[in-house]
Amino acid sequence: MHTNENADPAELAKFSDxxxxxxxxxxxxxxxxxxxxxxxxWIESLAPLQGKRVLDIGCGGGILADAMARQGAQVLGIDLASKALKVAQLHALEAGTQGVAYREVSAEALAAEQPASFDVVTCMEMLEHVPDPSSVVRACATLVKPGGHVFFSTINRNAKAFLFAIVGAEYVLSLLPRGTHEYAKFIKPSELAGYCRSAGLNLQHTRGMEYNPLSQHYWLSADTSVNYLLATQKT
Incomplete structure (x- = not known):
């Protein structure tokens, strides 16, 4: 199953199930x-999506891709989990979402096929699930047009992130299935920023995402100690 791709078969199986x-x-x-x-x-505030050609890498069942298409973008969602893509396609049909399509292809393969083709590229909650995140970042930089925007979100690697994102989210609050995340694959903001700079992406904005388990409320903040988002622009 995609043995030559930058993908972990166990991760693909987990999300396919x-x-x-x-x-x-x-x-x-x-x-x-x-x-x-x-x-x-957040994406809309930095790169308005209306009329833009957008790529969502690691789109899964299409939650973000579908929403971006509803903002007037022409969206391509890609993933290597076949069953998730079928669900995304079916949802688009059932919901009548216009302007969204899905393909089973890796970011690296699409980068070789369609360089500098997208105004906006998103890669959200995906980098912590692949063997080589820097390779995905390079592919993002290749896929986006000069002056275009690339957005990432992932999880910091520190004791607080282990406590909140794994112990809390998976074992205490059961927000996520146990085994969803592997601590060693978490990525510090400094590391991701380094991958971006090496790929020719300029860091523009950083935001954290926080959660209150009592109110079940999420919000964006300046605290990047657990979940965080990066906005970059291609030079």
């Missing part, structure tokens, strides 16, 4: 639905 639950708002993917308006609003 859950594919039928992507659009169940009470499922394991509930946190993604809850944070999606925050992600979308």
């Amino acid at each position: 859950l594919a039928h639950r992507w659009w169940d708002l009470d499922s394991e993917f509930r946190p993604l639905h809850q944070i999606n308006p925050l992600r979308l609003g």
Whole structure:
């Protein structure tokens, strides 16, 4: 299964097994639905999507890709989890979403095929699930047009992130299935910023994302100690 791709077969299998639950708002993917308006609003504030050609890397069941298409973008969502893509395609048909398409292809393969083709590239909650995140960042830089924007979100690597993102989210609060994340694959903002600079992406903005388990409320803040987002622009 995609043995030559920058992908972990165990990770693909894990998300494929859950594919039928992507659009169940009470499922394991509930946190993604809850944070999606925050992600979308932040992207829109920095790179208005109307009329733009947008690529969503690691799109899964299409939660963000579908939302960006509804903002007037022409969106391509890519992933290597076949079942998740089928769910995304079915949802687009059932919901009548215009301007979104999906392909089973890696970021690196698409970069070789369609360099400098997209106004906006998003890669959200995906880098911590691949063997070589720097390779994905390089592919993002290749895929975006000069002057275009690339957005990332991932999880910091420190004791607080381990406590909140793994112990808290997976074992105490059961927000996510146990085993969703592996601490060693978490990425410090300084590391991701380094990958971006090496790929010719200029760091523009950094935001943190926080969660209150009592109110079940998410919000963006300046605290990047656990979940964080980076906005970059191609030179």
